[in-house]
Amino acid sequence: MFHKDNMIQNARKKFPKQLIKNALYAHHPTCDKYSHHIIWLFGNAFCIGCTFFYTGFIISTILFLIFSRIIVRSWTEMGIIWGIGFVLFLSFLPQLKMKRMMKRFKVLKILFRFNLGFGSSLLILSVMVKAPVDYIGIIIRFVSVLLYFLIYKLFFRLRARHKEEYCLNCPKGKYPFCSHNYYQIFETINYLENSGLEKTFLYDFLKKLEFQFREPEKEMKLVDFIVE
Numbered sequence: 158m159f160h161k162d163n164m165i166q167n168a169r170k171k172f173p174k175q176l177i178k179n180a181l182y183a184h185h186p187t188c189d190k191y192s193h194h195i196i197w198l199f200g201n202a203f204c205i206g207c208t209f210f211y212t213g214f215i216i217s218t219i220l221f222l223i224f225s226r227i228i229v230r231s232w233t234e235m236g237i238i239w240g241i242g243f244v245l246f247l248s249f250l251p252q253l254k255m256k257r258m259m260k261r262f263k264v265l266k267i268l269f270r271f272n273l274g275f276g277s278s279l280l281i282l283s284v285m286v287k288a289p290v291d292y293i294g295i296i297i298r299f300v301s302v303l304l305y306f307l308i309y310k311l312f313f314r315l316r317a318r319h320k321e322e323y324c325l326n327c328p329k330g331k332y333p334f335c336s337h338n339y340y341q342i343f344e345t346i347n348y349l350e351n352s353g354l355e356k357t358f359l360y361d362f363l364k365k366l367e368f369q370f371r372e373p374e375k376e377m378k379l380v381d382f383i384v385e
Contacts, residue, residue, distance in 0.1 A: 172359065175345040176333050182208075188337040190327065193263060205263065206270045213274025221282045235287045239301070242279025246305075248272040249312050273312075280305050334362075336370050343367065 174181065183202040185191040195202045221238075228234060252269040284301040288294040329336045342363055349360040 186332040209270040210274035213271035217275040217278035245276025
């Protein structure tokens with residue numbers, strides 16, 4: 158699940174990794190506002206959606222490759238497996254209406270995203286591996302992949318309507334230039350100094366930002382001017 162428009166991807170391209178190192182695998186800031194989007198593993202923040210989508214996809218793929226010769230021996234069985242995958246894949250629909258509950262119970266989001274990955278694998282592999290190798294099989298594969306692609310696009314379109322933009326009006330600033338990210342800002346300043354980059358715009362801005370964190374009422378004015 159590739160988040161091409163999220164703030165972490167954009168920050169990775171523009172700024173030193175020290176500035177966002179705690180969120181490199183999370184796709185979200187690591188502050189309390191986004192705590193329901195991340196899970197901490199081995200001291201690093203990971204995106205719940207991506208982590209458990211791929212976990213479900215990998216586990217489903219392994220199980221399918223191991224047992225497909227036993228449980229998928231006919232068109233009917235292939236259709237059943239595809240149907241199971243389709244139902245699991247559509248589990249993303251109820252989660253769009255359960256955001257409040259998933260904020261309280263992180264396990265629900267883990268379950269939904271795991272199902273999404275597990276179902277995706279079944280949708281693809283049941284057809285790709287078991288459809289006959291002839292023109293009918295080619296048509297079935299093409300239609301199945303197209304259907305999966307369209308539903309996947311629908312998922313991201315519906316999710317965008319329910320997207321939460323906590324950074325827009327946060328009194329602490331806009332990530333990665335916010336007081337929550339103070340230690341990474343300080344580390345980036347040290348990195349720029351050690352690299353002889355004190356004359357860059359980023360260094361000058363971070364130094365001013367660090368100073369203004371001591372006066373919170375001035376923080377948003379500076380951050381808005383630079384980021385927007």
